[in-house]
Amino acid sequence: MSKTIIHRADTRGHANHGWLDTHHTFSFSRYHNPERMNFGLLRVLNDDVVAGGMGFGAHPHDNMEIVSIPLSGSLAHQDSTGTKEVIRTNEVQIMSAGSGLTHSEFNGSQTDAVNFLQIWVFPKEQNIQPRYEQKAFDPEERVNKLQTVVSPDKDGKAVWINQDAWFTLGNLQSGFTENYTLHKSGNGVYAFVLEGEVVIEGETLGKRDGMGISETDSISIKASAAAELLLIEVPMK
Incomplete structure (x- = not known):
């Protein structure tokens, strides 16, 4: 029997700082909920809207796999590995903080807001050399199918993650059905x-609702309306 947990969109932590309007699925910053610390090794799922010309100044990270997925707009990234890039819609960025680095993230536009997901996963190996990777993905390749954008396969089309984790996107038309088979036993x-x-x-889920399913080999998916979906498969311990 599978185990499930549901997080409705309006139950997420929320903070509006003017330049930053952010929702936290799991405890983060000033939002602390002991019942929402993580889902397995998925630690952070933030839904950030940053005003034009604004952003996060240089700050440190270590031993965390940090994935950024722009939903609209663009994000300018700079870090202490010497990387300086702009991430746009239909691109996915991963930063393995490893033994430690500093980075900054600013809106790539001076006028238009950027909405992006910031996702943290605990790493498989500690203190690896910090690394950065970014790839573009064809949105047509996820129409009524599931497109893997993050995986532990170094030779695949997805960006590589230092964990037995897979991120998958789908742009699904109403009535589309699919079974997602988990890649590894013990994952959720x-x-x-x-x-x-x-x-x-x-279970019916609407915009920005989240649901964690564990102790299962596969899950059934049906789009009851046109939908865009992100699946994050991670080890549970």
Whole structure:
């Protein structure tokens, strides 16, 4: 029997700092909920909207896999490895903080807001050399199918993560059905609805709702309306 946990969009932690309007699925910054510390090795799922010309100044990280997925707009990234890039919609960035680095993230536009997901996963190996990777993904390759954008396969099309974790995106038309089979025993999958409405394992989820499913080999997905979906598969311990 699988185990499930549901996080409705309006139950997330929320802070509006003017330049930053942010929602936290799990405890982060000033939002602390002891019942929402993580889902397995998924530690942070932040839904950030940053005003034009604003952003996060240089700050340190270590031993965390940090994934950024722009949903609209662009994000300018700079870090102590010498990387200086702009991440745009349909691109995915990963930064393995490893033994430690500093980075900054600013809106790539002076006028338009950027909305991006910031996702943290605990690493498999500690203190690796810090690294950065960014790839573009064809949105047509996720229409009524699931497109892997993050994986532990170094030779694959996805960006590489230092963990037995897989991130998958789907742009699903109403009525589309699919079974997602987990890649590894002992993993769970966290489903996050970006737009629209889906039914996962019989549970209806709307925009920005999240659902974690563990102790299962596969999950059923049905788009009850046009929907965009992110699946994050991670070890549970």
